[in-house]
């Protein structure tokens with residue numbers, strides 16, 4: 001699965017780790033994240049991420 005980078009802050013979503021603080025378990029592809037999911041660091045929405 002692909003890693004995705006938050007353009008505003010540089011944080012990387014790694015599907016192998018998920019986003020535990022955001023309630024996302026490891027193994028969830030970026031494409032499968034809820035539409036209202038946001039970057040845990042800066043709050044950017046999914047459309048502000050780009051594939052690494």
Ligand SMILES: [Zn+2]
Nearest residue numbers: 006009039042
């Ligand atoms: Zn961010």
